[in-house]
Amino acid sequence: MPVQELRSSSAIDRAAYSPAKRELSIWFTGGRRYIYSDVPPELYDALCAARSAGRFVNDAVRGRFASRTDPPRRRYFD
Template sequence: MISRVAYDEAESTLSIWFKETGRYIYSDVPQAIYDGLRKAPSAGRYFNDCIKRRYPCRPDPERRKFRPRFTG
């Protein structure tokens, strides 16, 4: 589910790269949550229990460049 994580301490933002959907950026995330994610036996379970729907989230703005365009 999760392929990579990174934390910006100055901005309190957590970046999570998902295998299927790419990078999402979570705001106002405490350092302890990032540390817990890194140490968790199951990153996916920790994400679902402690991060998902608990912090403001936005997709990586660079990700839009690679989305398929539909015409119709």
């Protein structure tokens, strides 16, 4: 699953799409990952090309596809 950094958003860090599972993963800058199910591949392409990834997610993804969260990874420092 290739990961695409999204520089068009201050809230979204990166996104990835699994064609086999039809899952869209979106990592937010705080570290939390949302995984959206049954997403068509065209939507991922549109997200990567969007002028504002955050606005695109709010308008075309959030609330339209079933989702689950993956808790943020804890970072440990010495």
